[in-house]
Amino acid sequence: MNTTTSVAELLALGDEELFARAQADRADLPQFTWSPNLINPACRTDPRCEHCKWECFKTEQQMFEARRPIDQILAQAEVQVSMGVKRILMPSGWLGYHLPSYFFASVRAVKERFDVEVFGLSGAIDRESLAGLKDAGMGGYWCGLESINEEIYRRFRPGGDTLADRLETIANVQDLGLKLQSGFVLGFGLPEADVIASLELLAGMELNSLVIQPFIPFPHTGMAAEDPVNPHYWARVVAAAGIYLPKVNVIITEADGPHANFATLTGANVWPTFPKLFAGGNQQPESTGLTLPKAG
Numbered sequence: 001m002n003t004t005t006s007v008a009e010l011l012a013l014g015d016e017e018l019f020a021r022a023q024a025d026r027a028d029l030p031q032f033t034w035s036p037n038l039i040n041p042a043c044r045t046d047p048r049c050e051h052c053k054w055e056c057f058k059t060e061q062q063m064f065e066a067r068r069p070i071d072q073i074l075a076q077a078e079v080q081v082s083m084g085v086k087r088i089l090m091p092s093g094w095l096g097y098h099l100p101s102y103f104f105a106s107v108r109a110v111k112e113r114f115d116v117e118v119f120g121l122s123g124a125i126d127r128e129s130l131a132g133l134k135d136a137g138m139g140g141y142w143c144g145l146e147s148i149n150e151e152i153y154r155r156f157r158p159g160g161d162t163l164a165d166r167l168e169t170i171a172n173v174q175d176l177g178l179k180l181q182s183g184f185v186l187g188f189g190l191p192e193a194d195v196i197a198s199l200e201l202l203a204g205m206e207l208n209s210l211v212i213q214p215f216i217p218f219p220h221t222g223m224a225a226e227d228p229v230n231p232h233y234w235a236r237v238v239a240a241a242g243i244y245l246p247k248v249n250v251i252i253t254e255a256d257g258p259h260a261n262f263a264t265l266t267g268a269n270v271w272p273t274f275p276k277l278f279a280g281g282n283q284q285p286e287s288t289g290l291t292l293p294k295a296g
């Protein structure tokens with residue numbers, strides 16, 4: 001944690017100084033790519049999150065509905081590894097606090113076949129499930145705070161797990177020695193004081209990777225009419241966070257669009273690659289993704 005400059009001071013810097021400092025301070029971090037490989041996009045959150053882009057995908061893609069067989073996961077992992085992906089994220093919708101055993105089998109199958117780091121993302125889950133994922137070879141877990149502002153949290157996420165559940169999961173991730181990826185969603189008018197408090201809370205964790213997801217509205221969702229977070233403001237917050245947490249990987253989630261256009265300013269070092277999906281769940285090694293900046 002950088003104790004010499006507060007988040008508030010960083011957020012007060014002009015663009016040129018903020019972005020130049022974020023890039024210079026973080027120039028030695030390794031640059032690498034991450035890519036998602038879904039275990040199960042089904043979700044038991046009820047009512048569904050108002051901002052859920054997966055709900056949009058489910059409306060538009062029949063295949064984005066059910067548990068994926070292990071051979072399909074392995075075929076996708078093979079494409080991802082051949083593309084140089086270093087970290088595969090194996091997410092699911094929230095399926096409750098206890099994961100089904102096929103999650104462990106899916107992770108184990110990928111780890112047995114490929115030399116790649118695997119992270120999970122299934123919302124707040126219990127310690128036993130985290131331990132099962134670790135035993136299967138998972139190296140880290142992404143459990144976002146979503147929003148420390150509970151009024152905003154429940155506005156975009158009226159059902160499902162709570163902020164307290166997520167903090168408990170984060171504590172278990174750290175206690176079990178899994179790498180922790182966390183962060184929050186920027187948008188919905190989150191006050192700057194909450195941005196600062198979120199980063200101060202995250203600075204007290206053993207954080208491996210930080211994600212500040214920009215809120216982007218999607219059709220077929222409850223927040224389709226809500227404004228996206230301004231990309232320039234989002235980039236400034238990511239840059240300030242990266243200076244404040246100089247040893248922590250900063251992950252970009254958007255491969256294209258207005259926020260991706262600003263991403264290389266931020267000093268981030270982990271970049272998304274999304275193999276194109278076709279009906280039936282096959283992939284080809286053509287991707288959408290940001291160009292990986294040169295290391296150092």
Ligand code: SF4
Nearest residue numbers: 043045049052093094
């Ligand atoms: S937890 Fe919310 S955002 Fe995640 S898949 Fe379920 S409804 Fe969508």
